Amino acid sequence: MNSAPKVPIPTLERLATYLRYLIDLExxxxxxxxxxxxxxxxxxxxxxFRKDLSYFREFGKPGVGYNVVExxxxxxxxxxxxxxxxxxVIGAGNLGSALVGYPGLGEHHFNIVGVFDSSxxxxxxTIFDLDILDVRTLKENNALLRARIAIIAVPASAAQAVAxxxxxxxVRALLNFAPIILKVSDRVVVRNVSFLQELAVLSYQIVAxxxx
Amino acid sequence: MNSAPKVPIPTLERLATYLRYLIDLExxxxxxxxxxxxxxxxxxxxxxFRKDLSYFREFGKPGVGYNVVExxxxxxxxxxxxxxxxxxVIGAGNLGSALVGYPGLGEHHFNIVGVFDSSxxxxxxTIFDLDILDVRTLKENNALLRARIAIIAVPASAAQAVAxxxxxxxVRALLNFAPIILKVSDRVVVRNVSFLQELAVLSYQIVAxxxx
Numbered sequence: 001m002n003s004a005p006k007v008p009i010p011t012l013e014r015l016a017t018y019l020r021y022l023i024d025l026e027x028x029x030x031x032x033x034x035x036x037x038x039x040x041x042x043x044x045x046x047x048x049f050r051k052d053l054s055y056f057r058e059f060g061k062p063g064v065g066y067n068v069v070e071x072x073x074x075x076x077x078x079x080x081x082x083x084x085x086x087x088x089v090i091g092a093g094n095l096g097s098a099l100v101g102y103p104g105l106g107e108h109h110f111n112i113v114g115v116f117d118s119s120x121x122x123x124x125x126t127i128f129d130l131d132i133l134d135v136r137t138l139k140e141n142n143a144l145l146r147a148r149i150a151i152i153a154v155p156a157s158a159a160q161a162v163a164x165x166x167x168x169x170x171v172r173a174l175l176n177f178a179p180i181i182l183k184v185s186d187r188v189v190v191r192n193v194s195f196l197q198e199l200a201v202l203s204y205q206i207v208a209x210x211x212x
Numbered sequence: 213m214n215s216a217p218k219v220p221i222p223t224l225e226r227l228a229t230y231l232r233y234l235i236d237l238e239x240x241x242x243x244x245x246x247x248x249x250x251x252x253x254x255x256x257x258x259x260x261f262r263k264d265l266s267y268f269r270e271f272g273k274p275g276v277g278y279n280v281v282e283x284x285x286x287x288x289x290x291x292x293x294x295x296x297x298x299x300x301v302i303g304a305g306n307l308g309s310a311l312v313g314y315p316g317l318g319e320h321h322f323n324i325v326g327v328f329d330s331s332x333x334x335x336x337x338t339i340f341d342l343d344i345l346d347v348r349t350l351k352e353n354n355a356l357l358r359a360r361i362a363i364i365a366v367p368a369s370a371a372q373a374v375a376x377x378x379x380x381x382x383v384r385a386l387l388n389f390a391p392i393i394l395k396v397s398d399r400v401v402v403r404n405v406s407f408l409q410e411l412a413v414l415s416y417q418i419v420a421x422x423x424x
Contacts, residue, residue, distance in 0.1 A: 010222075012416050016409035021393055042393055079412040080419050087411070094313060098306035104368075104391045104408050110415075149414055156316075173414035175407075179316045181233055181254055189417045191410050195387075196316050197228035198403050199299070200291040202361055202385035203322075204224050205401045207292050 011052045015075050017042055018049070022072040032065040076108075084109045086146060088171070090162050091153035092117040092132045095177060099151055100128050113145045118158070135162065142169035149173045156180040163188075223264045227287050229254055230261070234284040244277040288320075296321045298358060300383070302374050303365035304329040304344045307389060311363055312340050325357045330370070347374065354381040361385045368392040375400075 035046035076082040116135040150166040159178035174190045247258035288294040328347040335346045362378040371390035386402045
């Protein structure tokens with residue numbers, strides 16, 4: 001409660017993968033799973049799965065397995081996604097719109113509470129029932145919205161300024177889609193989603209595989 | 213040339229990050245960089261940077277640093293993104309459209325050669341000068357297009373079938389945006405981009421940080 005365990009980021013990423021899988025299982029009315037089954041379905045090694053869970057506490061019993069609903073609830077709580085979180089999206093282009101309309105976010109308590117853009121053609125229009133707000137009013141608006149997470153979906157040339165303004169507006173975490181390395185204060189955490197990076201890794205893997 | 217080194221995937225991911233940074237540096241007319249400077253700018257440890265490069269060959273000299281253009285060229289070649297690669301996008305919603313229009317891909321030789329959708333309202337219309345093709349014609353069309361990489365930007369309910377059809381159509385690598393764990397043959401490599409996962413990790417990090 002009063003001290004957070006030092007959990008490696010890859011463990012957190014895998015927890016989110018397990019959660020995704022557990023949600024699918026629950027929808028298929030599966031009650032319990034084994035770590036071997038987790039490995040078969042997610043491609044993540046069974047020993048790794050048990051180690052990831054051990055950072056938090058041991059649950060699951062050898063030979064009995066894990067209760068799907070219980071494990072799902074536990075992981076959601078660990079990741080803090082069992083409670084509502086307000087998120088703002090900056091950039092209302094195709095990507096920003098896709099994120100605002102992404103059904104999975106609301107289901108996991110990530111509530112998009114504001115969308116910002118700089119284009120006079122977009123400001124004042126709505127997407128998915130949200131008014132597009134002027135990005136120059138980010139600070140005033142976020143004083144009301146109180147989002148601590150912002151998604152940056154603006155072109156690379158605008159991203160650094162947007163990140164700084166978001167931080168000044170009280171945002172503590174940035175999910176950055178712009179292909180640029182953001183420089184932010186230590187108070188702000190950043191995760192980057194790079195389509196190019198993902199494709200580059202796939203590109204390498206195809207060729208490495210061909211050479212086998 | 214005839215045997216691919218066994219390179220960890222996190223190394224490949226970091227290579228793509230270095231590449232991003234080197235491109236920014238070249239645009240700013242910086243000639244050489246040190247591993248310390250790489251650490252300061254990308255947040256990736258200098259020793260890690262040197263280790264990542266050592267998988268391929270040693271370049272850069274202690275006290276002299278790395279030539280920005282040369283290193284960029286080398287990394288692009290390692291990742292196989294110095295040559296044209298054909299990519300198809302399946303799903304022409306907001307997300308698919310964002311990917312088709314994403315300027316960074318073409319710059320790195322990832323050429324989107326086809327877009328597919330199942331909606332009669334979309335098939336036959338164009339986005340960014342590409343005709344939207346009927347996803348049921350994936351196999352016939354990819355016999356001509358010959359893309360080995362496909363981006364899956366369809367709803368979760370359609371993703372598994374789409375992945376199987378893509379594999380049957382000769383696709384070897386899938387970049388999957390649907391929130392589902394795809395089951396594919398060993399011949400196909402998959403990378404998943406999960407907005408939920410990214411937000412969940414940020415969510416944990418904010419709270420862990422608050423507790424420090």
